[in-house]
Amino acid sequence: MSEWKRYKLSDLYEMSSGISSTKEQAGHGSPFLSFSVVFNNYFLPDSLIDLMDTTDGDKQKYSINEGDIFLTRTSETVDELAMSSVALKDYPEASFSGFLKRLRPVDKRIVYPKFMAFYLRSPLFRRTIINNTVMTLRASFNEAMFSYLEIMLPDFDTQKKIGDFLYSLEKKKQTNNQINQELEAMAKTLYDYWFVQFDFPDQNGKPYKSSGGKMVYHPELKREIPEGWGVESVGNLLDKVTKAEKIENNSIEFIGKIPVIDQSQKYIAGFTNNENGLIQPQNGHVIFGDHTRVVKYINFDYARGADGTQVLISNNENISNVLLYHMIEDFDLSNYGYARHFKFLKEKLVIVPDKKISLQFANKADVIYKKIRNNIFENQELTQLRDWLLPMLMNGQVKVE
Template identity: 60%
Template sequence: MNKIMRLKDCAFYVSQKINSEILDKNTYVSTENILQNRLGKTIASFTPKNNTKVTHFKPKDILIANIRPYLKKIWFANHEGGCSADVLVLRAKSHTDSSFLYYSLFRDDFFSYIMKGAKGTRMPRGDKEQILNFNIPNMNYQNQKKIGELLFLLDKKIELNNRINAELEAMAKTLYDYWFVQFDFPNEEGKPYKSSGGKMVYNSTLKREIPEGWENGKIEEVLDKVPNTIKILNKDILRVGKYPVVDQGQEYICGFTNTKESVLEVKDAHVIFGDHTTIVKLVNFDYSRGADGTQILISKEERVPNYLLYQMVNNLDLTNYGYARHFKFLKEAKIILPMANISNKYNQIVIPLYEKWRNNFFENINLSKLRDWLLPMLMNGQVTVK
């Protein structure tokens, strides 16, 4: 028996169509909401106009963004929906396990192969016929199923950690909204301050009522200098993900960056602000700084500890300001300065939440490394699943 087979021997392109008017932002997929570097998909920012026909995908189909294949956008569908014409939908044939097929295409080799046949320079597109000639390991169905299940279990754990982290983030955000937007932090009797009749005072700068004793300020007034960095001599430390690289993308990039070779030690949380993107992140682990324009915000104000600063910055709307000047406007943004005892109580509650978040984050790094280490050995038969 041949050790390899062609992709066209075990899968086919889905061509069935579905009407876009029955789709929503969760069930519509385009190249925009499939995430780079094989991180799945997120909710779409738009849906097509009504009565548009789009490709109908089903659970266990494999969706691949066919524009700029080097971005490695691939998703193993876990629900039914529709996708744009620039997304290829592959479905396993009856003798092929869908999970096994997905991980066969999950490899870097697959995306390198697509790029060899891609057409165009600025926005290269994969050649659909050439893609179908990609080599897939030829194994019996039971071995395929074992390999697919093992790798899928690792990804399910990663997905679970991501869901837990999203919930932890939501808890911290809800508490912030309740205490610092609605002003229902606990009063001396433990009751919600504003709802229980706590005194509110009109602030002419903020043009709103705030709790008595609270003040107004600006972001720039609470910022401290960024601490000194530590020079990294061994570049392999960054490659294996001990110090994740933080840039302005949607995800943390865990690997080596050629532009910076220094690590920031984090004794408290740091707030990362993308000057070009307005993306805001909280970092509570040692990390290497990424792209230029990635601003690091640290508070020197007791009334605004870093975990609270993160929520304040994340709550600001800078969408109407000019490109690449966001940090200038961020520093000028007006904020509320609460009483220090309320800020400290908030900190005490959310720090354990973000410690759990950090543990899950690094566990996912290790699980991803394990999966990527096992993948080629499972596919070439060097390792088997018993």
């Protein structure tokens, strides 16, 4: 078993603060690392898309290099303080937010970046942060805390074994996410081809519109649609979901029998064992975030979070739930007021297609979304495996051969 040694964090890293920024400055200029990117990622993404125009001439002062660690400096709660992200490459010309602290390694032969990425998010380090934090209006990670914090580390080779192993789990999750994005794009392309361009297969298997299928002008839509197809508002298509108890945030667990869906970009916010919250979609459900405008298609048993998430299902036999999902996903609601998106969504008009074509699309889409579902649950299993192993790896109870 590797011998673990105690180090002062300030002996291993030099700490620097970032650039104070405003929303008016963001959106153009050089690559810029924001608070939210660090909060949500163990490792910095390949490219930084948050941009900022800065006139500060000292590029080195705010630079981002391989091995740098970024910690969230302040937070509303102690539990969310000092979430971290690690750079695995240099980011030329990039700078970082004043809401972050940069830790730059003094000696790269002592600390392995991939190991530190997981160590700093482990329960072991999180407890250290929480025990040393003083709450005023906000929790704060500051120079004084940095100067006296101590951590226990194994030798470099052991760090490398642990870091590379845990990183391989994260890479598999990233691969699954990329596959799901490509699968979603396939389903979207099929939807566009059939229900936007109207080149669904006709009775001879040829593209309908391109092969001369009859089109008629619809005045409300101000466009032509296939003959025999109708138009309806979204609000008139929706049916109620079986009543189920909503799961409060403080009741969502790390593990459980029932995945809990919220209105963020993540499919699964956590789990619950509360059977009163169980919703069982036979033909999938559409999840719509009234605040976030995030739209998702759920084709597995789940529970709903208590965050205003809307669950939509179609009451029209000519519009399957997966087709309703793609219709709603196509809408731009960005110009509507905060938390009123659902009201305006219900007023939107959609095309009601031929039942046979809708069923054919649902059958093809179902194959795609089953693959997406499998990847979602594999990622959940990998996350649970990582979080189960993390404390044992970080205190030396388990070693990687």
